[in-house]
Amino acid sequence: MKPIITPETSSANRPIMAQLLQIPVLVAALGYLVDMYDLFLFSVVRVPSLKALNVEGDRLLSEGLFLLNVQMAGMLIGGIFWGILGDKKGRLSVLFGSILLYSLANIANGFITSLDQYALLRFIAGVGLAGELGAGITLVTEILPKQIRGYGTTLVATMGVLGAILAYFMADLFDWRISYFIGGGLGLLLLVLRVNVLESGMFVKTKQRVITRGSLQMLVSDKGRLTKYIQCILVGLPIWFVVGILITFSPEFGKALGLSAPVVAGKAVMLTFSGQVVGDIVSGFMSQYRQSRKQVIRLFMLLSLVFMLVYLLAPVHDIILFYVVCVCLGFANGYWTLFVTIAAELFGTNLRATVATTIPNFVRGATIPLSALFTLLKPSLGTIYSALTVGVVTLVVALIALNFLDETFKKDLDYVEEA
Numbered sequence: 053m054k055p056i057i058t059p060e061t062s063s064a065n066r067p068i069m070a071q072l073l074q075i076p077v078l079v080a081a082l083g084y085l086v087d088m089y090d091l092f093l094f095s096v097v098r099v100p101s102l103k104a105l106n107v108e109g110d111r112l113l114s115e116g117l118f119l120l121n122v123q124m125a126g127m128l129i130g131g132i133f134w135g136i137l138g139d140k141k142g143r144l145s146v147l148f149g150s151i152l153l154y155s156l157a158n159i160a161n162g163f164i165t166s167l168d169q170y171a172l173l174r175f176i177a178g179v180g181l182a183g184e185l186g187a188g189i190t191l192v193t194e195i196l197p198k199q200i201r202g203y204g205t206t207l208v209a210t211m212g213v214l215g216a217i218l219a220y221f222m223a224d225l226f227d228w229r230i231s232y233f234i235g236g237g238l239g240l241l242l243l244v245l246r247v248n249v250l251e252s253g254m255f256v257k258t259k260q261r262v263i264t265r266g267s268l269q270m271l272v273s274d275k276g277r278l279t280k281y282i283q284c285i286l287v288g289l290p291i292w293f294v295v296g297i298l299i300t301f302s303p304e305f306g307k308a309l310g311l312s313a314p315v316v317a318g319k320a321v322m323l324t325f326s327g328q329v330v331g332d333i334v335s336g337f338m339s340q341y342r343q344s345r346k347q348v349i350r351l352f353m354l355l356s357l358v359f360m361l362v363y364l365l366a367p368v369h370d371i372i373l374f375y376v377v378c379v380c381l382g383f384a385n386g387y388w389t390l391f392v393t394i395a396a397e398l399f400g401t402n403l404r405a406t407v408a409t410t411i412p413n414f415v416r417g418a419t420i421p422l423s424a425l426f427t428l429l430k431p432s433l434g435t436i437y438s439a440l441t442v443g444v445v446t447l448v449v450a451l452i453a454l455n456f457l458d459e460t461f462k463k464d465l466d467y468v469e470e471a
Contacts, residue, residue, distance in 0.1 A: 074195075075245075075249055076191055076192070076195055076249050076250060077192055077195070077196070077204050077207065077208070079147070079242075079245055079246050079249050080147070080187075080188030080189070080191055080192050080208050081188070081207050081208045081210075081211035081212075082211060082242055082245065083147060083151060083184050083188055083242060083246075084184055084185055084188050084208050084209070084211055084212035084215065085211040085212055085214055085215035085218070086151065086155075086184075086215060086235065086238045086239045086242055087151070087154070087181055087184035087185060087212060087215065088212040088213060088214075088215035088216045088219075088325075089215035089216065089218050089219045089222075089235050089238065090154055090155075090158050090177060090181060090219075090235040090236075090239070091181050091216070092215075092216040092219050092321055092325070093158075093219040093222075093223065093231055093232065093235055094119065094120070094123065094174065095120075095295075095299070095300045095317060095318075095321050096219050096220050096223045096231075096317065096318035096321050096322075097223050097228035097231060097232075097318070098112070098116045098119075098300070098317060099112055099116075099303070099317060100228050101170070101228045102115055102116065104228070105164075105165075105166065105167055105170065107167070113301065113304055115167065116300075116301070117301075117423055117427070118171070119167075119170060119171055119174050120296065120300065120419065120423070121419070121420045121423065122171045122174050122175050122178070123174040123175065123177065123178040123181075124178060124296075124416055124417045124419045124420055125175065125178065125417065125420065126174065126175040126176065126177065126178025126179040126181075126182070127178040127179070127181060127182040127413045127416050127417055128182075128413055128414065128416075128417035129178075129179055129182075130150070130178060130179035130180060130181065130182025130183060130413065131182040131183075131186070131409050131410040131411075131412070131413025131414065131417075132268070132410055132413075133179070133182075133183075134146045134149070134150055134182055134183030134186065134187065134409050135183075135186060135266070135405055135406035135407070135408070135409030135410040136266040136267075136268065136406055137149070137183075137266070137405075138183070138186065138187050138190065138266065138405025138406065138409055139255075139265040139266030139267075139402055139403060139404065139405045139406050140265050140266040142251050142252075142255055142259075143187045143190050143191040143194075143251060143252050143255060143405055144187075144191075144246070144249060144251050146183040146184075146186075146187035146405065146409070147183075147184070147187050147188065147191070147246060147249070148243065148246060149183065150180050150181070150182065150183030150184050150187070151180070151183075151184060151239045151242060151243060152180075152239070152240075152243065153176065153177075153179060153180030154176075154177045154179075154180025154181045154184075154236075154239060155180075155235070155236040155237075155238075155239030155240050155243075156236065157173050157176040157177035157180055157236075158173075158177055158232045158233075158235045158236040158239070159232065159233055159236030159237070160173050160236075161173045161174070161177065161232040161236075162229040162230070162232040162233045162236075163229075182409065182413045183409060185208075185212070185392060185408075185409070185412055186392070186396075186405060186407075186408040186409025186410070186411075186412060186413070187405060187408075187409060188208055189205055189208060189392050189393060189396050189408050190252070190396050190404050190405045190408045190409075191252050192204040192205055192208055193205065193393065193396045193397065193404075193465060194252040194253070194254040194255065194401070194404070194465060195252055195253070198462060198463070198464065198465070200340075201393075202336055202339050202340050202345075202390075202393065202461070203336065203340065205336070205389050205390075205392070205393045206332055206333060206335075206336025206337070206389050208389070209332045209336075209388060209389035209392070210329055210332045210333055210336075210389075213325045213328045213329045213332060214325075214329060216321065216322070216325035216328075217322050217325050217326055217329070219231070219235070219321075219322075220318050220319065220321055220322030221322070222234050222235075223318055224318065254401045254465065254466055255401060255405075257401075257466075258401045258402050258468060261468075263402055263468055264402065265402040265403075266402070266403070266405070266406050267403070267406075268406070270403060270469060271403065271406070271407070277399070277403075277469070279456075280398055280399075280457065280458075281407065281411070282453075283453040283454075283456055283457050284391075284394065284395045284398065284407075284411050284453075284457070285411055285414050285415055285418070286449050286450050286452075286453035287349065287391055287394075287450050287453050287454050287457070288388070288391045288392075288411070288412065288415035288450075289415060289418055289422070289446045289449065289450050290353060290356050290443070290446050290447045290450050291356075291385045291387070291388050291391070291415065292415050292416055292418060292419050292422070293419075293422055293442065293443050293446045294324075294356065294360070294381050294384075294385055294443075295324070295385065296416075296419035296422065296423065297419070297422060297423055297426055297439060297442070297443075298360070298363060298364075298381065298439065298443070299320050299321055299324045299378065299381070300317070300321070301317075302315045302317055302320040302378065303315045303316070303317050303320075304435060305363075305364075305435060305436070305439070306371070306374060308434070308435040308436055309368065309369070309374070309436070310369055311368075311369055311370070311371050311374055312369055312370055312371050313371040315371065315374065319375065320375065320378050323375050323378045323379045323382065324378045324379065324381055324382035324385070325382055326379060326382060327378070327379035327380060327381065327382025327383040327384075327385075327386075328382040328383065328385045328386050328388070329382075329386075330383055330386065331352065331382065331383040331384065331385060331386015331387070332386045332388065332389050333386075334383075334386060335348050335349075335352055335386045335387050335389065335390055336389055336390070338351075339390055339461065343461050343462065344459055344461055345390045345393065345394050345397075345459065345460055345461055346394075346454060346457065346459050348387065348390060349387045349390050349391065349394075349454055350451065350454060352384050352385075352386060352387035353384075353387070353447060353450060353451055353454070354451075355380075355383070355384040356381070356384035356385065356447065357444070357447050358384075359377060359380040359381045359383075359384050360381065360440075360443050360444075360447070361440075362377055362380070363377050363378075363381060364436050364439060364440045364443075365436075365440070391412075391415075392408060392411070392412050393460075394457065394460050395407055395408050395411040395412070396408040396465075397460035397463050397465060398457070398458065398460055399469060400467050400468040400469035401465065401466065401467065401468050402468045402469055403469050404465070422442055422446065425442050426438050426439055426442050429441055429442070
């Protein structure tokens, strides 16, 4: 049989930097940059885009929540679709298909004239955005040696967060419609770079075997796998509580806190993700140094709790100090990379893309019940204490779930899940 030439075999003896900068890793990183640009552009342009559609006053919050939930619902559905496709047809099919879908949806988003059109295109974009991260992380973890795959996933996540920052600057320089056009255009340009990317060798070997791939039934029918799957989702919830509620609706929180000036949502998003860039890098290198994913995730969760309490309870009335706290919250969110990496490392090659794609999207989609609970508690507890209640409960649950997960730093990923 003719040997399979893959990125793993062709670069096994190359220097670490050369392996990190090989085309599949760079393409996955750039793909996540465009993905995050498009994902968080709505948070940045929420207010001006809704005002352009004649939405004013309290409706800016209610319609914003609705559109955010529609986008997250699309990501839930897309996560399942792309995850299964990634294990059945390959990681590259997801990288191509997902970016094409959300790029076209975001270009169309620049032409909307009504809320109904906005909601439809946010849903379609959400479906497309759901595939990029899971497929990229899966590909990177499978093509890099286990000793350095943490550096690879850190590179991917860091580039992604830079995409969120880029969204702020593009929205600041251009009209919100042009900002959507730019995101879509960047995605289409990226497709050209992906033409010569090789498929994961682990997937190629698994595809040659008669074995079940990309099966949700395999996840839910086995108690151990299902428990592990749910625990992974719970670990990521605090990140999207911070992003989806505290930061996306920072203007409303700023008003409730009596700040000296109105909060600019786009600036809060940009500063939060600036902090997360640093957090992703620090957590990635700490994980490599400590040779542990769990220890570093636990530390960052506790930091998130501290900064959440400061955000909501500290007597901060100066707008500059508020933005500083946003940066700190972003830094504490820097365990996102490790969280997705653990999800990919906990499952076999025949389910890895399904897990790595669905788990982060279920976490993103959890914005829906979290925001619903926040809204439900708001009339009785007020804006600040309803958010505090939801945030603390989310963090406690996440810490408990993390405690039961296995350490995966040194785990060999070349194995499959048996039905």
